[in-house]
Amino acid sequence: MTTAGIVALVLLLAVAAYACAGGTDYGAGFWDLTAGGAERGRRPRWLIDHAMAPVWEVNNVWLIFVLVIMWTGFPLLFQTVFSSMWLPLALAVVGLVLRGAGFALRKPIKRVAGRRLYGALFAVSSLLTPYFLGAAVGGIASGRVAPGTTASAEAWANPTSFFFGLLTVTGTAFLGAVFLSCDAERWNAPDLVGYFRRRALGALAVAALLGVAALFVVPTDAPHLWSGLTQGAGLVLALVAVACTVATAVMLLRGHTRWSRFTATGIVAASVVAWGVAQRPYLIPTSLTIEQAAGAPSTLVWLLVVTLVALLLVGPALVLLYWLDTHAELESLSESDLREGGGGSPAGSG
Amino acid sequence: MHNPVSLPPGAHLLLADAPAQLLPARELMAFTLASHIILVPMGVALPLITLVMHYRGLRRSDPTALLLARRWSAVMAIQFAVGVVTGTVLSFEFGLLWPGLMGRWGDVFGIGFGVEAWAFFLEAVLIAIYLYGWRRLPPRTHFLLGLPLPATALLGAFGILAANSWMNTPQGFRLDATGNPVDVDVWKAIFTPMFGPQYWHFVVAMFMTAGYVVAGVYAVGILKGRRDRYHRIGFAVPFTVAAILTPVQFVLGDSIARSVFQKQPIKFAAMELVWETDTHVPEYIFGRLHPDGTVTGGIKIPQLDSILAGFRPDTQVTGLTSVPASDRPDPTEATIVHWAFDIMVIIGSLLGLLVLCYAWVVWRRRKRPAAERLPQSRWFYRSAACAGVASVVAVECGWIATEVGRQPWIVYQNMRVAEAVTSTRASTLWTMFGVVIVVYVFIFGSFLAVLLKMRTRWRLEDAAAGTATPAEGPETETPYGPRAAVPAASAGTGARAGEDGTP
Numbered sequence: 001m002t003t004a005g006i007v008a009l010v011l012l013l014a015v016a017a018y019a020c021a022g023g024t025d026y027g028a029g030f031w032d033l034t035a036g037g038a039e040r041g042r043r044p045r046w047l048i049d050h051a052m053a054p055v056w057e058v059n060n061v062w063l064i065f066v067l068v069i070m071w072t073g074f075p076l077l078f079q080t081v082f083s084s085m086w087l088p089l090a091l092a093v094v095g096l097v098l099r100g101a102g103f104a105l106r107k108p109i110k111r112v113a114g115r116r117l118y119g120a121l122f123a124v125s126s127l128l129t130p131y132f133l134g135a136a137v138g139g140i141a142s143g144r145v146a147p148g149t150t151a152s153a154e155a156w157a158n159p160t161s162f163f164f165g166l167l168t169v170t171g172t173a174f175l176g177a178v179f180l181s182c183d184a185e186r187w188n189a190p191d192l193v194g195y196f197r198r199r200a201l202g203a204l205a206v207a208a209l210l211g212v213a214a215l216f217v218v219p220t221d222a223p224h225l226w227s228g229l230t231q232g233a234g235l236v237l238a239l240v241a242v243a244c245t246v247a248t249a250v251m252l253l254r255g256h257t258r259w260s261r262f263t264a265t266g267i268v269a270a271s272v273v274a275w276g277v278a279q280r281p282y283l284i285p286t287s288l289t290i291e292q293a294a295g296a297p298s299t300l301v302w303l304l305v306v307t308l309v310a311l312l313l314v315g316p317a318l319v320l321l322y323w324l325d326t327h328a329e330l331e332s333l334s335e336s337d338l339r340e341g342g343g344g345s346p347a348g349s350g
Numbered sequence: 351m352h353n354p355v356s357l358p359p360g361a362h363l364l365l366a367d368a369p370a371q372l373l374p375a376r377e378l379m380a381f382t383l384a385s386h387i388i389l390v391p392m393g394v395a396l397p398l399i400t401l402v403m404h405y406r407g408l409r410r411s412d413p414t415a416l417l418l419a420r421r422w423s424a425v426m427a428i429q430f431a432v433g434v435v436t437g438t439v440l441s442f443e444f445g446l447l448w449p450g451l452m453g454r455w456g457d458v459f460g461i462g463f464g465v466e467a468w469a470f471f472l473e474a475v476l477i478a479i480y481l482y483g484w485r486r487l488p489p490r491t492h493f494l495l496g497l498p499l500p501a502t503a504l505l506g507a508f509g510i511l512a513a514n515s516w517m518n519t520p521q522g523f524r525l526d527a528t529g530n531p532v533d534v535d536v537w538k539a540i541f542t543p544m545f546g547p548q549y550w551h552f553v554v555a556m557f558m559t560a561g562y563v564v565a566g567v568y569a570v571g572i573l574k575g576r577r578d579r580y581h582r583i584g585f586a587v588p589f590t591v592a593a594i595l596t597p598v599q600f601v602l603g604d605s606i607a608r609s610v611f612q613k614q615p616i617k618f619a620a621m622e623l624v625w626e627t628d629t630h631v632p633e634y635i636f637g638r639l640h641p642d643g644t645v646t647g648g649i650k651i652p653q654l655d656s657i658l659a660g661f662r663p664d665t666q667v668t669g670l671t672s673v674p675a676s677d678r679p680d681p682t683e684a685t686i687v688h689w690a691f692d693i694m695v696i697i698g699s700l701l702g703l704l705v706l707c708y709a710w711v712v713w714r715r716r717k718r719p720a721a722e723r724l725p726q727s728r729w730f731y732r733s734a735a736c737a738g739v740a741s742v743v744a745v746e747c748g749w750i751a752t753e754v755g756r757q758p759w760i761v762y763q764n765m766r767v768a769e770a771v772t773s774t775r776a777s778t779l780w781t782m783f784g785v786v787i788v789v790y791v792f793i794f795g796s797f798l799a800v801l802l803k804m805r806t807r808w809r810l811e812d813a814a815a816g817t818a819t820p821a822e823g824p825e826t827e828t829p830y831g832p833r834a835a836v837p838a839a840s841a842g843t844g845a846r847a848g849e850d851g852t853p
Contacts, residue, residue, distance in 0.1 A: 058471070058474045058475050058478060060434065060438070061434065061467070061470060061471045061474050062471075063438065064437070064438060064441055064467050064470065064471075065467045065468070065471065067441045067442070067444075067445070068441070068460065068463045068464050068466075068467040069464070071444065071445070071452045071456035071460050071463070072456055072457055072460030072461055072463065072464055073457070073460075075452055075453050075454065075455070075456030075457050075460070076453055078445055078449075078452050078453065078456060079445070079449040079450070079452055079453025079454075079456075080453075081445070082444075082445025082446055082449050082452075082772075083449045083772065083773065086446060086772070086774050086778075087778075089442060089445070089446060090442075090446055090782055092442075093438065093439055093442040093443075093446070094785060094786075094789065096435065096438055096439075096442075097435050097436075097438075097439060097789055097793065098789065100431065100432075100434065100435040100438075101432070101435060101789075101792070101793045101796060150773055151773070151774055295456060295457025295460070295534075296457045296458065296523075296531070296532065296533075296534035297534075298534050298535065298536050299457040299458070299460070299461060299534050299536055300457075302461050302536040303461060303464055306461065306464045306465055306468065307464070307468075309468075310468030310471070310472075313468070313472055314468060314471050314472050314475065317472055317475040317476060317479075318475055320475075320479065320495075321475045321478055321479055324479060324482075324483070324487075325482075
């Protein structure tokens with residue numbers, strides 16, 4: 001594999017990581033939107049806040065990494081995508097801002113009307129951002145843009161984009177529900193385990209229906225993608241995604257929520273990687289190959305070096321964060337703890 | 351690299367008429383950057399200041415210091431959250447507004463951003479651990495896990511400054527026949543001539559600003575008569591950090607001005623309003639440059655500019671007219687750069703005076719008990735309260751001087767801003783600009799509201815200290831506060847979150 005190929009793989013893996021980590025986050029927002037009125041939705045919303053609080057920022061930093069690899073490794077891809085997909089990406093970034101602000105700033109608001117406003121911003125943008133990001137990916141996958149393409153609605157308002165957008169939203173909702181169901185178990189809220197398990201199954205059913213619909217859209221609208229998905233490594237990965245789907249469905253139906261997280265992540269990761277592999281050797285099917293878009297060779301090598309060093313630094317930190325979080329070691333200190341214990345000591349006295 | 355959409359060299363001469371979308375694109379970028387940069391000092395420097403306080407608290411088993419450290423960590427986290435949001439906007443804007451820049455030069459100068467992204471990632475992870483580790487993690491482990499935070503912040507600044515200094519003094523590439531960069535040397539592209547001066551000047555400015563801003567908050571408290579230990583160390587620790595760095599910044603500021611004089615003579619000419627290349631050039635303090643080269647208003651000090659630039663009155667200073675009008679900032683832009691530069695220098699000098707007062711008083715009172723060592727004068731605390739705001743203004747001015755001084759180049763002498771701009775219609779960009787202003791006013795307003803609310807709750811908490819334990823902590827309702835307890839189950843399951851771990 002060439003250096004550019006390896007960088008493309010790193011980019012693909014970063015996209016997959018964002019789809020899984022960020023996707024879970026967006027999914028939580030989706031269920032926040034559908035949780036119902038202030039009273040009925042209080043418990044699900046509490047769980048959503050509780051589960052997201054320590055990790056939501058980390059989950060969203062993946063996106064910045066995706067953008068950086070894009071413009072450093074494949075400047076022409078970055079230029080092409082941002083020129084042709086202007087509107088969906090502009091809308092996605094507005095959604096990102098409102099989402100972050102809505103989530104972070106909802107908590108301090110006491111009045112119901114205010115909470116509703118911030119909550120609605122958080123939830124609606126959790127829906128729109130993944131849709132537009134998915135639609136942009138659909139436009140790329142169907143080969144509708146090429147270097148030099150100027151912004152046009154056709155690039156992102158077409159059958160494949162529409163399908164990708166819906167699939168992304170469904171995927172995030174599914175991931176969100178699976179993780180929230182596990183969190184409910186962890187935080188000892190048994191009623192919410194079933195609540196989110198049912199929703200995970202519902203989202204999975206919708207995703208499966210969309211998968212069937214893909215058979216009608218993709219072969220004609222995105223022929224290169226289709227041929228990549230029906231042979232070789234693309235097919236293997238697509239089958240992995242299907243196998244993970246079946247396994248997740250079985251586990252959810254039987255109530256083994258704890259392990260369904262891994263297969264659910266597997267579905268999303270395998271789907272994203274399958275898309276990337278199916279596009280080979282193109283970054284944008286049939287107009288821009290990996291080699292054509294690749295930046296200067298020395299930059300690519302240094303990008304890999306930076307990535308490797310960072311992986312050695314960030315990997316352990318990330319594992320530590322998720323480990324501490326899942327082992328309930330992450331609790332902030334309250335004022336009274338400090339007063340009584342002189343600070344810093346475990347709040348055994350509380 | 352094959353790039354069918356880039357312009358051949360020399361094509362920029364045809365772009366004398368700026369495209370209509372240039373103005374909204376520049377305004378939008380300027381607005382989002384100017385907003386983001388307000389949060390940067392806190393992102394880069396607050397972790398260190400917090401850890402200094404945390405160390406003090408652990409070392410001396412000082413509950414007041416620990417209380418301050420924990421409260422600052424809450425502020426740090428909220429500003430980091432808003433910073434993530436506004437930072438993501440910036441990385442999208444590189445593509446949405448300047449596709450030409452990223453398409454042609456992304457692989458030359460992008461690697462700095464790669465370093466920055468990972469550093470940022472690490473910072474996000476560590477902030478989450480630090481913030482939520484106060485209760486359960488052993489105190490020493492918790493402190494040690496927070497310790498890499500300042501390093502990640504410095505690494506992030508390294509990446510961003512590498513990219514920006516490259517735009518000022520680009521190198522590490524060769525142009526091929528079509529004007530595209532080839533033979534990229536990443537090492538040379540990161541360590542450009544302006545990198546060192548820009549990096550150290552920036553980092554020290556961030557630490558000073560964060561120190562003065564945090565100290566300013568407690569200076570206001572002291573002015574209102576709250577002279578307890580909480581306010582005294584809340585003021586003294588960050589103010590001392592900033593005070594130690596202020597003289598350092600004088601040396602660094604002088605050094606960067608001299609680097610600009612040597613490496614970006616046209617920017618230096620704009621900063622100092624030098625029209626014709628000459629020796630014995632006078633220094634203007636403020637004043638306005640006109641298209642015919644005259645300067646009105648301001649204070650003129652003969653010979654001083656030449657002396658400052660090269661230590662001798664016969665030092666030759668390059669003037670704006672040494673390059674064609676299309677290759678230099680216009681008179682309005684030059685006046686803006688000049689004012690920004692002068693304001694920054696004046697604020698720096700005033701802060702220097704304040705630090706001298708502080709050092710003098712603290713030295714004279716060094717043998718008194720701790721409670722009496724700080725200055726007593728109300729004027730001192732009034733000035734200290736203003737120092738926070740003033741240093742934020744200085745940061746904005748420094749950024750304006752750097753960015754406007756480079757006009758009309760986005761990559762100095764290699765690509766004009768007009769060549770890099772998107773082809774999206776001006777009306778669309780103006781609409782986007784409007785949306786962004788509304789959204790940012792909303793976000794920054796909410797950010798401020800949250801901080802003020804936290805302050806009020808902390809104050810109530812301090813007032814009630816010892817009398818009763820309040821039902822809910824002051825930060826319960828803040829974005830990063832303790833996670834709320836589970837609301838009662840509607841189905842009557844009686845489930846209770848086990849997060850306390852207490853029986």
